[in-house]
Amino acid sequence: MFERQDEEDIVERVVRELRQPVSIDAALDARVMNEIARPTVAEPNPVARRSITRLWPWLAAAAVLGAILIARPWSHKTIASDAFQFVLVAPQAASVSLVGDFNDWDPARTPMHAAHGGVWATVVPLAPGRYRYAFLVNGVEWRADPGAPAARDDEFGAPSSVVTVGGRGT
Amino acid sequence: MGIDKVEAGDAELVRRIRAGDIGAYAALVARYRDRLGRYAVHMIGDREDAEEALQDAFVRAYRSLARCDDPNRFGAWLYGILVNRCRTTGARAARRRRLFVRDEDALNGAAHSDSPDRVEWADAVGRALAKLAPEYREAFLLKHVEDLEYEEIAELTGAGVSALKMRVKRAREQLQRFLKEAEHV
Numbered sequence: 460m461f462e463r464q465d466e467e468d469i470v471e472r473v474v475r476e477l478r479q480p481v482s483i484d485a486a487l488d489a490r491v492m493n494e495i496a497r498p499t500v501a502e503p504n505p506v507a508r509r510s511i512t513r514l515w516p517w518l519a520a521a522a523v524l525g526a527i528l529i530a531r532p533w534s535h536k537t538i539a540s541d542a543f544q545f546v547l548v549a550p551q552a553a554s555v556s557l558v559g560d561f562n563d564w565d566p567a568r569t570p571m572h573a574a575h576g577g578v579w580a581t582v583v584p585l586a587p588g589r590y591r592y593a594f595l596v597n598g599v600e601w602r603a604d605p606g607a608p609a610a611r612d613d614e615f616g617a618p619s620s621v622v623t624v625g626g627r628g629t
Numbered sequence: 630m631g632i633d634k635v636e637a638g639d640a641e642l643v644r645r646i647r648a649g650d651i652g653a654y655a656a657l658v659a660r661y662r663d664r665l666g667r668y669a670v671h672m673i674g675d676r677e678d679a680e681e682a683l684q685d686a687f688v689r690a691y692r693s694l695a696r697c698d699d700p701n702r703f704g705a706w707l708y709g710i711l712v713n714r715c716r717t718t719g720a721r722a723a724r725r726r727r728l729f730v731r732d733e734d735a736l737n738g739a740a741h742s743d744s745p746d747r748v749e750w751a752d753a754v755g756r757a758l759a760k761l762a763p764e765y766r767e768a769f770l771l772k773h774v775e776d777l778e779y780e781e782i783a784e785l786t787g788a789g790v791s792a793l794k795m796r797v798k799r800a801r802e803q804l805q806r807f808l809k810e811a812e813h814v
């Protein structure tokens with residue numbers, strides 16, 4: 460069956476075999492396009508909206524304590540049983556968005572709000588679980604959270620961080 | 630042929646997509662589906678799981694397009710996402726104890742339609758490939774089938790070049806042994 464087997468490098472034959480075209484379902488393209496065209500939730504979560512309104516005095520206080528924040532710009536402090544506050548100190552930023560597993564990494568869904576002292580904040584309700592996230596500054600610059608563990612399994616090649624809710628493993 | 634040598638137009642397509650032209654993404658999907666699909670099928674060993682991983686990679690890439698720092702290297706960036714999806718899908722499939730089965734559609738394709746021996750050889754290759762450890766299979770496919778440089782594979786997988794060379798070497802040795810044991814060579 461394989462008369463030339465001893466004269467031919469087995470691996471090369473394997474490679475030739477594996478390089479043969481593989482037929483992929485022609486409907487895959489349509490499935491991808493349908494999936495990405497699905498509308499996403501654009502309205503902010505009402506709970507988060509109410510929470511951020513209540514937070515403005517605290518954000519002002521945070522600006523007064525800017526030096527402390529700059530020294531340790533940590534984030535995701537629990538402010539309710541299921542709402543997390545994300546904070547970034549970025550005095551030069553014109554806009555900051557929070558992106559992560561919880562919002563499909565969509566910069567339009569969770570814009571952060573500026574307070575005094577270059578403090579940007581937003582509140583996101585999170586169910587128990589492990590989430591990767593990052594900050595998108597000025598729409599182009601990706602920043603990990605300097606006060607949170609770095610995500611080691613990032614698959615997009617940009618820095619990101621990890622937050623764990625509910626005591627599950629990191 | 631390296632993955633950074635993308636065809637002209639990727640950057641322009643990415644620019645159009647970022648400007649709101651969702652339809653431009655269809656061109657990128659069409660451009661990369663076959664090559665990435667081949668990798669996914671060989672890496673995962675199951676057509677349905679492979680297509681699921683491929684679809685997931687395309688969708689994730691679209692939704693994270695703002696994180697593609699160099700649109701000229703969209704293909705390489707997309708490859709990295711697919712490699713990760715294949716790892717996740719492969720691990721899940723392993724947990725389900727799914728056995729590698731011959732991909733009848735592929736084996737009945739034009740490349741194999743002429744000879745029972747070719748079908749049997751393809752089947753043997755598939756089974757030998759499936760017996761490799763995932764990290765060996767991944768390195769072997771990226772190096773020898775997808776023809777990437779070790780530096781590119783290192784960038785995609787996060788593994789060091791020395792480790793990758795060792796994985797490829799082991800994969801080659803094991804493939805030869807498996808195929809000889811199966812008496813197909």
